[in-house]
Amino acid sequence: MGSEFRRLNFNFFPNDVKDQMEWTGDAIVLAARKHGERSAVVQLLTRTYGRHAGLMRGATGKRNRGVAEPGNLVAASWKARLSDHLGMLALEPMHQTAAGLMAAPRRLAGLASACAIAEMALPEREPHSALYDATLALFSVMEDHPGEEAIWPAAYVRWELGLLTELGFGLDLDTCAATGVRDDLIYVSPRSARAVSAAAGEPFKDRLLPLPGFLIERGPADAQAVTDGLVLTRYFLQRHVFDAVNKMVPAARDRLTNLLVDDK
Amino acid sequence: MAAPEIEHLIRLLTRLPGLGPRSARRLALHLMRHRAQLLDPLAAALTEAGRVLTECGTCGNIDTRNPCVVCTDPERDAGLICIVEDVADLWAMERSGAYRGCYHVLGGTLSALDGKGPEELKIPILVSRARESAREVVLATSATVAGQTTAHYITELLAKAQVTVTQIAHGVPVGGELDYLDDGTLMAAMKARHKV
Numbered sequence: 001m002g003s004e005f006r007r008l009n010f011n012f013f014p015n016d017v018k019d020q021m022e023w024t025g026d027a028i029v030l031a032a033r034k035h036g037e038r039s040a041v042v043q044l045l046t047r048t049y050g051r052h053a054g055l056m057r058g059a060t061g062k063r064n065r066g067v068a069e070p071g072n073l074v075a076a077s078w079k080a081r082l083s084d085h086l087g088m089l090a091l092e093p094m095h096q097t098a099a100g101l102m103a104a105p106r107r108l109a110g111l112a113s114a115c116a117i118a119e120m121a122l123p124e125r126e127p128h129s130a131l132y133d134a135t136l137a138l139f140s141v142m143e144d145h146p147g148e149e150a151i152w153p154a155a156y157v158r159w160e161l162g163l164l165t166e167l168g169f170g171l172d173l174d175t176c177a178a179t180g181v182r183d184d185l186i187y188v189s190p191r192s193a194r195a196v197s198a199a200a201g202e203p204f205k206d207r208l209l210p211l212p213g214f215l216i217e218r219g220p221a222d223a224q225a226v227t228d229g230l231v232l233t234r235y236f237l238q239r240h241v242f243d244a245v246n247k248m249v250p251a252a253r254d255r256l257t258n259l260l261v262d263d264k
Numbered sequence: 265m266a267a268p269e270i271e272h273l274i275r276l277l278t279r280l281p282g283l284g285p286r287s288a289r290r291l292a293l294h295l296m297r298h299r300a301q302l303l304d305p306l307a308a309a310l311t312e313a314g315r316v317l318t319e320c321g322t323c324g325n326i327d328t329r330n331p332c333v334v335c336t337d338p339e340r341d342a343g344l345i346c347i348v349e350d351v352a353d354l355w356a357m358e359r360s361g362a363y364r365g366c367y368h369v370l371g372g373t374l375s376a377l378d379g380k381g382p383e384e385l386k387i388p389i390l391v392s393r394a395r396e397s398a399r400e401v402v403l404a405t406s407a408t409v410a411g412q413t414t415a416h417y418i419t420e421l422l423a424k425a426q427v428t429v430t431q432i433a434h435g436v437p438v439g440g441e442l443d444y445l446d447d448g449t450l451m452a453a454m455k456a457r458h459k460v
Contacts, residue, residue, distance in 0.1 A: 037281055066448050070409045098409050099448025102434070103455060105416035112413050251374070251381065255417065262420075 019083045023049060026094065027076040028135055030119040032059060032068035042068045042089055043119050044076055047132040051122040054078050054089030064091070070115035071097040071139060097139045107142045109256040110156050114138060116250035121163060121241045131166045134159055153260055154214055154221030157229030160237065161215065169193070169240040171232075173216050176200055185218075186211055188232055190239075209235055223260070230257050270296070322393070324369035324386060326351050334358075334367060341365045343399035347390070347418060349373060349406060357404065365402070368393070373410040374417060387418060394427045403431040407452065 027044035030051065035041050040059035044052050054076075059068050067074060073095040080087030101108045114135060122128060141155045164170055170193075175182050177194035178201075187201040187208035188194070195216070201208050210228040213219015234257070238249050266274070270292060277288035295303040319325070320332035327333055334340065334354075344365025348354050354367050370385040372378065382388065394401055401422055405411035415431060422429050435453030436445065445453075 066407075066446055069448075072448075093446060093448075096446065096448035096451065099451045102407065102409070102412045102452065105419070108409065108412055108416065112409055115409075252413070255374075255413070259420070 021083050022079045024077045029072045030115045047129045050126040051124050054087045056089045067091050067093045069098040071111045106259050112252040113256040116252040128166045134162045153226040160233035323367045345398045346402040348404050373414040395425045400428045407434045
């Protein structure tokens with residue numbers, strides 16, 4: 001009965017992205033791992049197909065050098081004999097984000113961190129179109145605002161909050177978890193992931209996480225607020241996303257934090 | 265089909281870069297046909313290399329002595345350290361003849377997935393070496409996100425050690441035509457433009 005039901009469901013959604021054996025579309029390169037002498041297993045983030053891997057032949061050859069770099073926007077074409085195979089990828093560069101950020105240590109660290117987190121945190125072949133758009137927007141902010149202390153670190157914190165929301169672990173920052181008030185929210189409860197007001201949180205302030213004002217549109221995104229934001233999102237990423245798979249937040253993320261904290 | 269010893273030889277040759285089973289078979293056959301001129305000297309050379317090869321404790325180069333010939337060459341500028349990812353990169357620099365300083369071979373780039381952190385890349389050794397004897401450190405890591413992330417990480421550490429850090433240029437290769445260059449290379453070249 002159960003298997004029949006599944007089969008019925010399967011037929012009911014003939015265009016399920018997981019059952020496709022071929023697709024073409026824009027994608028962001030998240031990572032590329034060398035496979036053999038010239039090939040690489042490339043991880044992409046696509047709007048329709050989510051995080052998707054494929055084998056790219058000649059990835060390290062002269063013609064494709066620099067295409068499969070994290071952060072690059074590419075036109076991808078994937079093909080496999082069966083839908084659950086790794087499949088073959090062909091990539092055409094559309095915009096080489098990484099090349100433009102290589103001389104900027106902090107922004108490059110931001111790009112590397114976002115790609116590493118997306119690669120490790122997102123389930124494979126599950127569409128997250130909002131996160132795809134948010135990632136494009138984040139990279140665009142990084143490129144368009146070259147000042148190292150400009151607005152991109154705040155955009156990065158918002159991107160991580162968005163990632164948590166996409167994965168079903170969004171933070172509730174609208175009202176106080178204890179009193180229901182909407183004003184003076186300055187803490188986040190590490191247990192409930194909800195905002196806590198200054199008055200309600202006072203007795204437990206050592207155990208609460210600071211809530212930076214810019215995340216609720218009530219304060220500037222200065223260096224301290226960005227650092228608080230990074231601490232906040234790191235805590236929930238580790239607890240909800242990486243602890244579940246027995247992993248630590250990627251080293252690239254901690255390097256970004258160290259660089260931004262050093263600037264304070 | 266062939267004797268087990270020959271099959272074993274073919275299997276080992278298959279594991280060399282660029283060789284598949286068919287090429288390995290051809291190589292093995294060629295070696296066996298030219299036993300006196302090729303097979304025996306090659307076997308002796310491999311045995312000898314396996315016996316004497318060692319990693320330089322100072323720079324990470326692979327040589328037959330420790331410290332290596334580069335580190336002990338009195339004509340080299342010991343105050344200049346070039347950081348490369350791999351021994352192949354060191355050989356490429358040496359081939360160019362453009363550099364007469366010493367090296368530090370990282371053995372890769374910072375990568376959590378490959379389990380390579382600062383310790384694995386011998387970065388603490390590099391920092392203490394730079395503090396003691398370096399006047400300038402030249403970063404020659406690859407122009408990739410991983411290579412440049414590693415370069416920036418080293419720069420931060422060396423800035424604290426008050427050492428001058430420079431980096432090799434990225435951009436248009438000699439003989440390269442702009443029309444055939446990718447956008448990323450052109451972008452890097454434009455950013456690294458200098459006054460003439």
